[in-house]
Amino acid sequence: MRISVPVNHNFYEEAPIPEADLGNIFNVKRSGVKYLQQIFSSVYELKLGAEQLKQVKVFNFKRNRFFEQDEERLILKLYSKEKEGKEKEYFIQTGLYAGVLFHKGCKINITTKYGDTFLKRMLNLVNDIYVDNEQINAKKDETENQFLFIIAHLFIQSLEKAVVLGLPQQYQKHQERSHKVRGSIDFNDYLKRDIPFQGKLTTTFRERMYVQEIVDVLYLALRKLENVFGKEIHSRLLGLNQQLKQQYSGRFVSYETIRKAKTHQTIYNPMYRGFKKVLEYAEIILLNKDLMLNNERQDIATTGYLFDIAELYELYLEKLLNRNFPEWFVSGQVEIPIYQKQFYRRSMFPDLIMTHKTSGKIIALDAKFKKMEMQSKDIDRADLHQIHSYSGYYQDDLIASGLIYPLSKKIDFEYSHTETLYGDNNNEVHFVVDGVFVFENQTMGELIENENEFIKRISHLTNRHVNHNLQQQFCVRRG
Incomplete structure (x- = not known):
């Protein structure tokens, strides 16, 4: 079951949903209406910092926002009211966070409002990535398009910052048989193969190599974005794109590959810690993580991800004024x-x-x-x-x-x-x-x-x- 609602919706309770209209508004049959009534029957309120948010990822743009200590940051509220002599009314309220939430088997899309054009313009201006590719509108689910577009910009932006010191590397042990001595001689192999001496020796040495799982995940994430939005989406990463292409193993990544990349010891090195956030975005891009509802997971805590659209709007205005x-x-x-x-x-x-x-x-x-x-x-x-x-x-x-x-x-x-x-x-x-x-x-x-x-x-x-x-x-x- 899906509910779609814009940000900053129904603040003054100006848009109640009559009980008789529940089925039509949410396009569900009688059994679905009963399920909706159950969801709305007890007040469900989600605020920033709430216990229910533990399994919800909240993404920010460029900086941390500051709030007053007593400021409440509403994300979502579902509730109903029964008026004397009238049928029950149902209410959905949202704050300034857009994204996808899953609650009791229900998928709730909180859209960015004002359509894709304004979202594109804000993201383009904030990140200096100018993309106006109409392919995005060809997909069926418009709200999922919006969120993929946001994730794409966050991925490109964070990757550009993280790669300043290069891609993650680690020392790996190698053996080589040649005329030159590199590292240490393998004496066991020498005694077995090289008496009498034939001019070649087996040596063991350590060499810094790129982490293959991370290279593969980043390369395929960029390819997927390019297929959806065109080559302009990574125009500022052309050098890195070529480097990743050269180092790519040629294999498609599995969930296990992504898990290894996200937990690899190199990203805990302060030099490469920026890649931790990059790989989170890449995981969503490659697996469409949390974009599709799993009907079997109806009783677990609220999951999903959210974006602070108010912060994006602030940054958009800051960039617009700075330019002019x-x-x-x-x-x-x-x-x-x-x-x-x-x-x-x-x-x-x-x-x-x-x-x-x-x-x-x-x-x-x-x-x-x-x-x-x-x-x-x-x-x-x-x-x-x-x-x-x-x-x-x-x-x-x-x-x-x-x-x-x-x-x-x-x-x-x-x-x-x-x-x-x-x-x-x-x-x-x-x-x-x-x-x-x-x-x-x-x-x-x-x-x-x-x-x-x-x-x-x-x-x-x-x-x-x-x-x-x-x-x-x-x-x-x-x-």
Whole structure:
């Protein structure tokens, strides 16, 4: 049985599922409806750090995110409510993690929302790997395509980092019979074969060799990605690809080969420990691990894997702003320590801080991978308070702050941007609610055009600062 639901779904319980519609929505027969009712009957809630997550792999992009100590990170919640005089209603809520989960024989796909184009664009921009191959859309299961595409980028990205010091090698013992002495002479063989001496000796020596299991796993993972996405997927690894091709044994890997590669002693060497994560990704790529439901495993703990899509969105915005504002430093997850001498000390972590390279002026932004249709209820009270806390910290250095969303509706500049913080006209700090307009079935060209519109609006904030500085310099010169 399969359930498919987008990230950040049903936060306000705005989409209850009536009991009569369970079968149609999940495309199951009467027996399946009864099974669904059992799953929803007791509240099933999965949060980051929960005991049920022990067998669920959570993957991150590039860095660790920082959360407030009391911040709850919802992944999935299934429950039902019975209203007096009405039929029971069923609810699915999700947080900001996309992926595949298996719970009591049910496969739950948490999709990335907004379609494949936006996911591709974020991954391409974050990792500088540009792939727009429509072969991915030819496969039947669109959600599995999304997750394979994410894994592909994580695999390429981590492999590129891990291979800086070379592929894992180990010393292996070899015997050679020749005219030259290499290593130590095998005297037993000499006494048996070389009296009288014929000019050749058998020698034993140790030589550094690539670990064959690791070479085979990496090579075949790259081949599989190339078949799905085209050669562009590993364009930055062409030298490594040729090296792996030369060292490949010619054999297809089995699960046992992958197990040996993942547990090989060389990857516990600090020099090669980056390959541990690389081989985890390769295993998923080669075996489609956790992509298919095993109906026999219905009573074990929740399994699967998840991706922090909110973190990917933050990194996407960081890269986009860095590219378009060369006169500004753009930093993600900057630590702001507060009350460090008190028992209530804390640290705050704004998602994005833009710092002007000359003046040191600040623009503080928080990335929110949440629905934004330009309605009041789309702005969470906690998010609004959070960005104003960051704004207060930077005080006189701050020229603008705001919340940045993937927009589901084109922006109305007048109602989204204000000339002053708090809107009280007592300061000159700009406040914005903005973002990139995205929608399903969007072409890459349309998305890039909407990115450019977003950059123009942010340029309005940065140009305002530059013009203000020029005006001040002019006044000083005249004085």
